C-alpha cells in the first residue's frame with residue numbers, strides 16, 4: 546500500500562476528489578491531510594472522510610522538523626499538493642525528491658511562479674489575450690512551478706470570460722484528471 550499525504554490551503558475541492566477516488570483503493574490510500582491554514586475547507590473535508598487532518602503554522606513548516614516527523618511517523622510515500630499556496634520547505638523537498646506532485650491552474654511554463662495562484666492566474670491569462678488555458682500536473686522541485694510536467698489538458702478562454710468563469714472551467718478539468726494522473730504516476734513506481 547502506498548500512502549499519500551495531501552497538502553492543501555483552500556476550499557479543498559481537489560482534495561475531496563482525491564479522497565473520494567482513492568477510497569477503497571487496494572494499492573493507494575490518502576492517509577493524511579496537512580494545511581497551513583486552519584480555516585481551510587480541506588481540513589474539514591478530510592476529517593469527515595475519517596482522514597487525519599492537521600494544521601501546521603508557518604513556523605512549524607519552516608523552522609522545525611514537526612511536519613517531516615509527522616510524514617515519517619505516518620509512513621507517507623508521496624505528497625500531493627492540491628491548492629497548497631506556500632512553498633514546500635526544503636527538508637520535505639529533499640526527503641521526497643520526485644515524489645511530490647502539484648496541480649497548477651494554467652498551462653505552464655506560462656503563468657507560473659511566485660504569486661501565481663487562484664484567481665491571479667486566471668486574471669493574468671485573460672489579460673494576456675491567450676485563447677487557451679488549462680491545467681498542468683507536474684513534479685515539484687525547489688523552483689516554483691518548474692518541475693517535470695506529467696500531464697496537461699486545455700480549455701478555451703472565451704470572449705467575455707471573467708477570472709471566476711475561467712476558474713470554473715479550469716477546475717472541471719482538474720477534477721476530471723487529477724486523481725487518475727496521480728494514480729498513473731504512482732502505479733508506475735510500484
Ligand code: GAR
Nearest residue numbers: 555556557558559628649650662663
Ligand atoms: C486549484 O485550482 C489549484 O489548481 C490551485 O488552487 C486551487 C485550489 O482549489 N493551485 C494553485 O494555484 C497553485 N499555484 P481547491 O482548494 O478547490 O482544490
